[in-house]
Amino acid sequence: MANPDPQWNLYRSFLAVMSEGSLSAAARELDMTQPSLGRHIRDLEAALGVDLFTRSPQGLVPTDMAYALQPHAQAMAAATAALRRAATAQDGKTRGVVRITASEIISVEVLPPMLAAFRKAQPEVVIELSVSNQTEDLLRKDADIAIRMARPTQQALVTRHIGRIELGAYAHKRYLRSHGRPETVEALREHSLIGFDRETPYLRNLRPKDLPYTRELFALRTDNDLAALAAIRAGYGIGFCQVPLAAREPQLVRLLPEKLALGMDTWVVMHEDMRRHLAVRKLFDHLASALIDYANSP
Amino acid sequence: MANPDPQWNLYRSFLAVMSEGSLSAAARELDMTQPSLGRHIRDLEAALGVDLFTRSPQGLVPTDMAYALQPHAQAMAAATAALRRAATAQDGKTRGVVRITASEIISVEVLPPMLAAFRKAQPEVVIELSVSNQTEDLLRKDADIAIRMARPTQQALVTRHIGRIELGAYAHKRYLRSHGRPETVEALREHSLIGFDRETPYLRNLRPKDLPYTRELFALRTDNDLAALAAIRAGYGIGFCQVPLAAREPQLVRLLPEKLALGMDTWVVMHEDMRRHLAVRKLFDHLASALIDYANSP
DNA sequence: GGTTAGCCATGCATATTTGTATAGCAGATG
């Protein structure tokens, strides 16, 4: 009869073999030896009653079952990381490790001064910043605090509404000097537009249906928001940019502000399991108020 | 220097001590001995650099830190359980263990025939039914499939919209014979109403603001939906009940159907990590179509 | 107040797990 509850260590070994591709590499990763890992995998297969790998001289090849089980083991690993971060807290003191996730634009253009100010006030807090445009991190405890453009509905999450961050169409003065300034929406068709490469459902929801803003019209297509912003700054053409962000740069000019205006509703979110972590709570409050100022700044 | 990544087994021991309250009880639970558990806790405290328990002759008293870390360890445990369920799948065959969570009413009054039909068609599938009115189970992998009255927004979840399950006001014929039948909403005030004990945000959203449906008016107050339904059947008075459910019982009479009608939007949800589990997928499909039939049945 | 039942800590023998060393195999390289 297969053991119904394998030692949790076996899952850690399994995950390492999945990520590293071989027993030997996993052994290096975990500071163990290849024979031990081999026995772990054998024991786990016996306990679960399942084949996880087919052995080969090049390494272990995961079976379909192994791929199916991997995300669960990853969830375990994320939980251990979250637990260890939580253990860095100290009651009464604002110290420890806090992990944030945010989009590229926010992480690069908006957060740095906010984090610097927090760090100055709380020099004992270490911040981990996970830059990712994917939104599914928080539930799996891949981060403690997230900045989101979608309303979170899960009860396990503590949320604060930032408001709408406005988006507008911008171009660099240099570009406008040589190409002229469009005075109507239709005139945009004659310009070098900067836009997305692949349209995501989120983007489709964001833009009004009547705008001439489709892939075919773009003279620069990229899904990397930082690259798009850099292209605007470089005078490549006209693209969308967060209004409070562009407001800092006098060289960027907003075009047709009445016609071309979008808004991204924004939230700061934290996992309720981290409510007792004083550093997380304080950074949450700090980010919320700083982002509210940012959203209303122009 | 504290070890940054304790053995995962230590977390399992920690969780057992938290739930059982003492090293000795945890040892019985895990089929180990008290000295081993004691050493595990000591090692974990050393690795995390944190005090987890204060020793006492009555057992171990968790520190605040231990309470803060517990939910993360529970998340790990939930992940192991999900992984083991996933390992019961077999490619090509519809077999294994599937865990469902649903509300009490759905679990007791609606699901049983659906599950029985599925079981008949798929005799190799074992079903675990977790009856709970809380909605936060699926993210933490406490279940594979959930039936929800709130729109799930997480990308990690696979969802299917069932539609609106209608709610109406009902009374037993016996009650109406002796107390008469209310012909206006206002007339309800003279009747024995059955309703909630404590109002939740969900309930507050559900009911229209103009209904005379507040705690003070109720002649039977309970938050247990099954007890409320049983009271309606017993002729205690008038209460809300799912229309397709009441339709099966000729003794129950709907009152003021135009005035008193609510709807609960309903979804079937499953975790994407379980997509490869054939039994989960099939049960998901089965429940979705059966529940759609149910919602539209009256 | 003695007795019982629960708990944790410690010393010591045992059992289990781990690491070391080695053999064998497949593929890349000169």
Place this chain on the structure above:
DNA sequence: CATCTGCTATACAAATATGCATGGCTAACC
């Protein structure tokens, strides 16, 4: 074609974790 490098599997010795027995403590109960 010999050589080198990567990998896994196995036998055996060393290290480690476990269980057992015991002692000491508190609280409850007769």
